Amino acid sequence: MDTEVSGKPPVGTFDVAALKAEFPLLQREVHGRPIVYLDSGATSQKPQAVLDAMDRYYAEINANVHRGAYHIAERATMAVESARASLARFLGAPSAEEVVFTKNATESINLVAHSWGRTNLAEGDVVLLTMLEHHANIVPWQQLAAERGVEVRWIPVDDQGRLDLANLDALLHGVRLLAVTAASNVTGALPPIRRLADAAHAVGATVLVDASQWVPHQPTDVTGWDADFVAVTGHKMLGPTGIGALWGRRELLDAMPPFLGGGSMIQNVTVDGFTPAEVPTRFEAGTQPIAEIVGWHAAIDVLDGLGMEAVAAHECDLTEYALRTLADRFGDDLAIHGPAGVVADGAVVRGGTLSLAYRDVHPHDLSQVLDQHGVCVRAGHHCAKPLMKVLGVNATARASLYLYNDESDVDALADALADAGDFFAS
Amino acid sequence: MAGLEDLYREIILDHYRNPRNRGELEVPPATMTEGFNPLCGDEIQVYLQVTDGTISEVRIGGQGCSISQSSASMMSTAVVGKSIDEARDVLRQFKEMMSIHEHGLEGDDAAPADDRPGASGLGDLEALRGVVKFPVRIKCATLGWNTLDQALVLSEAGSPTE
Ligand SMILES: Cc1ncc(COP(=O)(O)O)c(C=O)c1O
Numbered sequence: 001m002d003t004e005v006s007g008k009p010p011v012g013t014f015d016v017a018a019l020k021a022e023f024p025l026l027q028r029e030v031h032g033r034p035i036v037y038l039d040s041g042a043t044s045q046k047p048q049a050v051l052d053a054m055d056r057y058y059a060e061i062n063a064n065v066h067r068g069a070y071h072i073a074e075r076a077t078m079a080v081e082s083a084r085a086s087l088a089r090f091l092g093a094p095s096a097e098e099v100v101f102t103k104n105a106t107e108s109i110n111l112v113a114h115s116w117g118r119t120n121l122a123e124g125d126v127v128l129l130t131m132l133e134h135h136a137n138i139v140p141w142q143q144l145a146a147e148r149g150v151e152v153r154w155i156p157v158d159d160q161g162r163l164d165l166a167n168l169d170a171l172l173h174g175v176r177l178l179a180v181t182a183a184s185n186v187t188g189a190l191p192p193i194r195r196l197a198d199a200a201h202a203v204g205a206t207v208l209v210d211a212s213q214w215v216p217h218q219p220t221d222v223t224g225w226d227a228d229f230v231a232v233t234g235h236k237m238l239g240p241t242g243i244g245a246l247w248g249r250r251e252l253l254d255a256m257p258p259f260l261g262g263g264s265m266i267q268n269v270t271v272d273g274f275t276p277a278e279v280p281t282r283f284e285a286g287t288q289p290i291a292e293i294v295g296w297h298a299a300i301d302v303l304d305g306l307g308m309e310a311v312a313a314h315e316c317d318l319t320e321y322a323l324r325t326l327a328d329r330f331g332d333d334l335a336i337h338g339p340a341g342v343v344a345d346g347a348v349v350r351g352g353t354l355s356l357a358y359r360d361v362h363p364h365d366l367s368q369v370l371d372q373h374g375v376c377v378r379a380g381h382h383c384a385k386p387l388m389k390v391l392g393v394n395a396t397a398r399a400s401l402y403l404y405n406d407e408s409d410v411d412a413l414a415d416a417l418a419d420a421g422d423f424f425a426s
Numbered sequence: 427m428a429g430l431e432d433l434y435r436e437i438i439l440d441h442y443r444n445p446r447n448r449g450e451l452e453v454p455p456a457t458m459t460e461g462f463n464p465l466c467g468d469e470i471q472v473y474l475q476v477t478d479g480t481i482s483e484v485r486i487g488g489q490g491c492s493i494s495q496s497s498a499s500m501m502s503t504a505v506v507g508k509s510i511d512e513a514r515d516v517l518r519q520f521k522e523m524m525s526i527h528e529h530g531l532e533g534d535d536a537a538p539a540d541d542r543p544g545a546s547g548l549g550d551l552e553a554l555r556g557v558v559k560f561p562v563r564i565k566c567a568t569l570g571w572n573t574l575d576q577a578l579v580l581s582e583a584g585s586p587t588e
Binding site: 029031296362364365369372379380381385388394406423424 | 430431433434442444465466467469489490491492493560563
């Protein structure tokens with residue numbers, strides 16, 4: 001399938017208008033206005049190439065994989081395994097066998113908590129999280145804490161919503177696992193993953209990176225991070241919903257028991273018991289979402305066609321434009337939680353996730369008025385309640401930029417914000 | 427198409443800007459029940475003083491969006507002076523008004539609501555009917571009411587039956 005389903009926008013140039021044309025949903029109107037989609041942090045839109053790849057899979061080669069010896073079953077199996085190889089390369093993983101398909105990043109993290117966590121963590125062991133984490137990288141560890149007496153500890157954030165690493169050495173004392181996001185879905189902050197991994201490894205801890213908000217936007221190199229586990233989710237990176245993956249170091253995965261039991265994940269079953277299959281099949285119980293895997297592969301082809309360096313550069317420019325435009329137009333009426341600038345000390349420290357507080361308009365009301373302008377932003381706590389508490393808010397309105405957004409989208413956001421201010425002026 | 431004016435009726439904005447029965451009551455003798463909207467982080471406290479089976483005082487604390495705040499404010503005026511059973515009746519009618527029926531799945535915009543004036547005995551609360559066209563906001567409108575529901579259970583358990 002890999003060669004059949006690639007839809008490649010022009011390489012090298014970043015022609016956003018041409019790129020937008022590849023996304024059917026971005027052509028529609030809402031409330032009589034062209035849609036301005038600024039909620040890619042929740043889920044991205046899908047290019048035609050992804051939709052076509054999934055349709056073509058069902059129309060031409062739909063069959064269960066790793067089971068039949070007939071032509072279309074071979075083709076379907078090939079489609080799944082070539083997607084795995086493509087994803088492994090895209091993530092900078094040494095081997096496709098280290099890539100396990102899951103439903104989403106949430107399931108990937110739960111897989112580690114259940115399988116690795118329940119094998120390796122005992123009472124008194126410490127799991128170190130950060131205040132930037134999404135509930136997906138909090139609750140599975142709290143479940144383990146409740147069940148096993150594991151201690152959960154937190155790396156704090158500073159007033160710009162970045163990790164405060166001043167006491168990292170002390171925090172790492174007794175830590176068996178560091179679980180950290182590579183990009184905050186609230187403040188856009190990009191923690192220094194390699195530095196954190198080095199510090200954690202120095203005390204013998206294992207490192208899990210939640211890369212849900214990183215992989216769609218930046219070139220990824222799990223080897224360069226020196227991570228042990230990396231969770232990713234397909235629907236935020238142009239792929240369909242219902243598909244994600246866990247990358248793990250081979251020796252760790254090999255030593256882990258299965259997570260879910262059922263078909264496909266076994267070598268042998270008798271009335272007395274079962275022998276689990278090799279990695280990665282051991283962790284892929286039951287029929288996989290094959291069409292979604294195929295769609296995700298097509299999404300990776302689109303991202304490869306654009307080049308992740310180019311995607312990152314475009315979003316960096318656009319985020320700078322957004323920070324500048326919103327500050328110019330609204331001054332102190334608008335607060336943006338998170339790092340003030342895109343670049344600090346020569347490194348990119350924030351992505352295009354803009355959590356807004358506008359005068360005293362509640363985020364829900366704000367997003368409702370923006371919607372009348374066709375502007376889609378998310379209102380709420382963004383599944384990061386501990387962080388919201390530190391920021392001193394119950395909710396924010398979040399605009400998140402992606403590769404198909406341009407300056408006109410930011411301008412539309414600013415116009416809609418001005419209108420919302422008028423509507424709720426009391 | 428459901429427009430903003432369907433949602434933000436004047437009376438709703440009025441209750442948002444000038445919330446009624448805002449504050450606290452001493453616990454005990456009153457009861458306090460807390461509710462959270464897990465989607466958006468809004469939170470609310472409902473203080474209830476039940477005397478001889480009648481809701482003699484209500485106070486609302488917490489914070490949230492215009493819909494959750496105004497709905498709670500309107501709720502407080504709707505149930506004060508009522509018996510627990512009468513309050514439950516208003517609660518049931520309100521939640522019925524806020525439910526999406528099967529036809530709500532058709533088309534892009536939510537189903538037309540029953541806009542006949544006096545279609546229910548809900549009075550001013552009718553102004554919240556438009557919320558059902560904005561399904562995401564239904565949880566905001568019902569937050570105070572679901573909290574009231576628990577508060578009624580708590581008051582009944584706490585106070586000796588008449
Ligand atoms: C940082 C982060 N981690 C994890 C997730 C969970 O992703 P999914 O719901 O696809 O499992 C999200 C998505 O909202 C996220 O932003």
